[in-house]
Amino acid sequence: MGSGSANGRVLHLHDIAHARSGDKGNHANIGVIAWTSVGFEFLDDFLTAEVVADFLRPLNPHRVERFRMPGIGAYNFVLHNVLAGGASRSLLIDSQGKALASALLQMEVPTPDEWEQMLKPYE
Amino acid sequence: MVSSRKTIRIGNGAGFWGDQLDAPRLLAEQGELDYLTLEYLAELTLSILAHQRQRDADLGYVTDFPTVVRSMVALLRSQPELKIITNAGGMNPVSCARAVSQVLCESQLESIQVAAVSGDDLLPRLDELIADGETFEHFENNQPMTDIREKLTSANAYLGAAGIVSALSDGARIVITGRIADASLVVGPAVFEFGWSWDDWDLLASATTTGHLIECGAQVTGGMFSGWSSDANFRLDRIGYPIAELSTEGGCVITKPAGTDGRVDTATVSEQLVYEIGDPESYLTPDVAADFSHVQLEQIDTDRVRVANCRGAQRPSEYKVSMSYAEGYSGAGTLVVAGPDAIGRARACESAIRSRLERIGDLPEHVAFEYLGTGDVVSGVMVREANPPEVVLRAVARDPSRDVIDRFLRELAPLVTSGPPGVTGYTGARPRSIPVLGYWPSSIHRSHVHSQSTVLSAKDCCNG
Numbered sequence: 001m002g003s004g005s006a007n008g009r010v011l012h013l014h015d016i017a018h019a020r021s022g023d024k025g026n027h028a029n030i031g032v033i034a035w036t037s038v039g040f041e042f043l044d045d046f047l048t049a050e051v052v053a054d055f056l057r058p059l060n061p062h063r064v065e066r067f068r069m070p071g072i073g074a075y076n077f078v079l080h081n082v083l084a085g086g087a088s089r090s091l092l093i094d095s096q097g098k099a100l101a102s103a104l105l106q107m108e109v110p111t112p113d114e115w116e117q118m119l120k121p122y123e
Numbered sequence: 124m125v126s127s128r129k130t131i132r133i134g135n136g137a138g139f140w141g142d143q144l145d146a147p148r149l150l151a152e153q154g155e156l157d158y159l160t161l162e163y164l165a166e167l168t169l170s171i172l173a174h175q176r177q178r179d180a181d182l183g184y185v186t187d188f189p190t191v192v193r194s195m196v197a198l199l200r201s202q203p204e205l206k207i208i209t210n211a212g213g214m215n216p217v218s219c220a221r222a223v224s225q226v227l228c229e230s231q232l233e234s235i236q237v238a239a240v241s242g243d244d245l246l247p248r249l250d251e252l253i254a255d256g257e258t259f260e261h262f263e264n265n266q267p268m269t270d271i272r273e274k275l276t277s278a279n280a281y282l283g284a285a286g287i288v289s290a291l292s293d294g295a296r297i298v299i300t301g302r303i304a305d306a307s308l309v310v311g312p313a314v315f316e317f318g319w320s321w322d323d324w325d326l327l328a329s330a331t332t333t334g335h336l337i338e339c340g341a342q343v344t345g346g347m348f349s350g351w352s353s354d355a356n357f358r359l360d361r362i363g364y365p366i367a368e369l370s371t372e373g374g375c376v377i378t379k380p381a382g383t384d385g386r387v388d389t390a391t392v393s394e395q396l397v398y399e400i401g402d403p404e405s406y407l408t409p410d411v412a413a414d415f416s417h418v419q420l421e422q423i424d425t426d427r428v429r430v431a432n433c434r435g436a437q438r439p440s441e442y443k444v445s446m447s448y449a450e451g452y453s454g455a456g457t458l459v460v461a462g463p464d465a466i467g468r469a470r471a472c473e474s475a476i477r478s479r480l481e482r483i484g485d486l487p488e489h490v491a492f493e494y495l496g497t498g499d500v501v502s503g504v505m506v507r508e509a510n511p512p513e514v515v516l517r518a519v520a521r522d523p524s525r526d527v528i529d530r531f532l533r534e535l536a537p538l539v540t541s542g543p544p545g546v547t548g549y550t551g552a553r554p555r556s557i558p559v560l561g562y563w564p565s566s567i568h569r570s571h572v573h574s575q576s577t578v579l580s581a582k583d584c585c586n587g
Contacts, residue, residue: 018349018390022399025166025263025564031397033390056486059504069403071417071432076403082465089559091491091519094500101349103501120350 014105017043021100028082028097030104033074039045039118040073046109052077055107056100128157131316133309133333134366137161137209138340138424140168143478146340148194150364151205153380160308161188161209163337165204169302170560172213173246173277183297185211192223192297196230205296208287208308216241220299221577228585238295240286241300242574245278245421245444246566252571258507259444262564276446280567281443281462283409285321286574287311289528293578297483300326302445304408309367315435317371321410328413328435329373335406335413336377336395336430337365343377343395345385350394358384363426374431376423387426396420405413405436407443409569412436428513443570446563451488454528455519456535457495457546461512469494474533475542476518494573515548521559529558 003010013019013032016039021030032039032047054063062081069076083090094100112118133228134154135420136147136460140163153157163185188211199205212219213499216239224237245252253259259268259278278304288311298311305364313319313330321327336343351357363383368376379387397417400406403415414434473492475570480486495515498505520531532554539546 001264014349018394020347020349020394020398024399025400025562027401029400031394031400033393033397035390056504057499067401068398068404068418070421071415072389072396074393074397076400078396078401089521089561091453091455091521092502093491093493093495093517093519098347099500099505101304102263103504105349106504106506 011111013107019101023096028079030077035120131157133158135337136159147191158312159207159378171329172278176214181218183215184213187224187268207297210300212301216299216301224584236295236576237297238290240300240576243279258566271448276447278446279573284310288315290576291315305338306331309334324435326373327411329433332433333367333414345380378427389420439568444565447560450559450561451523451555452525453521453559456554458516460514462545465514469514471543488523489521493517505584
């Protein structure tokens with residue numbers, strides 16, 4: 001596995017996955033869906049609950065849980081107590097966590113040899 | 124009653140209160156639907172409706188719904204088989220049903236039967252339920268409910284699909300519920316049409332998965348899709364709302380009306396499957412514990428995705444209860460700060476507001492300032508913009524006292540004249556303070572909740 005570039009290209013999570021986030025009381029969730037099965041396998045090792053918790057550290061998640069969804073090739077991350085009181089009490093503009101997915105997709109990811117098989121297929 | 128249908132088409136024309144008002148009519152016009160569902164209730168919508176009912180005993184429901192019915196009068200006439208299922212009843216399903224019947228009467232459609240499903244409102248029964256042993260501890264931290272008892276503004280159980288099935292069996296063409304699991308709006312018609320038994324967990328899970336996929340309207344047909352790109356040929360202007368074709372053997376096809384914008388593919392459907400879920404192996408509703416983790420999606424045609432492999436397990440022995448309680452007031456306002464060093468100028472505004480309020484001892488208990496345009500929406504995580512040409516400064520506060528919040532909100536406008544240069548964007552009315560509601564999730568044993576379906580005869584409303 002290389003690190004950070006493939007032919008000079010820096011790989012980001014949005015190159016190999018798409019995602020959606022929302023709220024559940026005081027918690028938020030981000031579902032990350034790999035574009036390909038190769039990407040799904042790669043993320044199994046790379047995108048752990050710890051990596052996600054670390055990336056979102058400024059939001060002070062109390063705990064991050066990860067769940068596998070092999071049927072659609074996705075991982076669901078539940079971010080405990082990340083919304084500062086939940087949809088109604090939170091003072092923040094994104095009190096429902098809608099933008100968390102876009103933020104997470106900005107993450108830089110390492111570049112394994114098979115990186116081209118992880119990219120979004122042409123339409 | 125069990126029909127001989129092998130499939131039914133259910134379209135969802137509303138994902139929240141405030142969704143596109145013409146979507147239900149357009150979807151029914153184009154969708155060849157058997158059922159139209161309309162989902163209106165977010166977690167805290169009921170406490171707002173409870174407040175409205177306090178002021179007027181005939182209110183407390185989603186007033187958009189009678190308006191929607193009025194827009195659909197011609198369709199209800201030309202599509203005599205079309206049925207509508209909605210949770211627009213909010214805190215007052217019976218009054219909502221009456222308002223809808225009134226609309227039908229005015230349109231000479233008084234033969235249409237409207238049913239109200241109630242029983243979810245626990246607030247009037249709280250003493251009795253506590254005496255029967257219910258404690259309503261906080262679902263996550265086990266805090267006792269006595270901590271917030273005096274401040275409660277609403278307490279509702281999430282009902283399952285049984286009340287809808289009973290209303291449909293009684294001949295209702297429009298079924299109006301209060302709080303109900305969103306997915307049950309789809310489970311109800313499926314059980315009614317296909318005659319599934321209440322312990323066929325895989326089938327109930329299949330309808331629950333379908334309900335989850337369409338409950339947020341256009342979020343499954345290309346809205347909010349993170350794979351969207353502005354340079355692709357991916358228009359959203361006239362986005363189609365979702366249609367699910369449910370099969371009597373379980374599974375469904377998600378699609379949308381031909382000729383509409385948006386997209387239904389395995390990626391858009393996947394994103395909605397993961398939306399607002401916890402453990403995907405156990406998506407709990409009063410009807411079933413559905414397992415999303417093995418659900419499979421297959422593109423079978425343009426804008427048609429087959430959903431298969433839904434599994435289910437025994438439903439929970441308790442109903443989820445959603446309570447809300449008064450927690451003071453909040454208010455938010457914005458200023459636009461432009462020009463060189465926009466961030467520095469915006470900081471000077473924040474500093475002025477804080478120090479002026481500190482001096483008079485009126486700084487709210489909780490205050491936050493966000494510098495929108497710099498990456499503050501997910502602060503510290505998003506890639507930051509170090510020197511933007513303009514910033515939206517959002518000032519927001521929460522406090523037990525409404526006066527303190529109103530005082531805070533007064534501080535914004537004067538910065539246009541007394542603050543740094545480049546402060547603008549302050550037109551229109553001063554922002555208003557609003558009541559803050561705390562959310563208290565809890566549970567109640569099933570035997571303590573009884574749903575009732577009341578079928579109204581629209582004729583009675585014609586005279587009234």
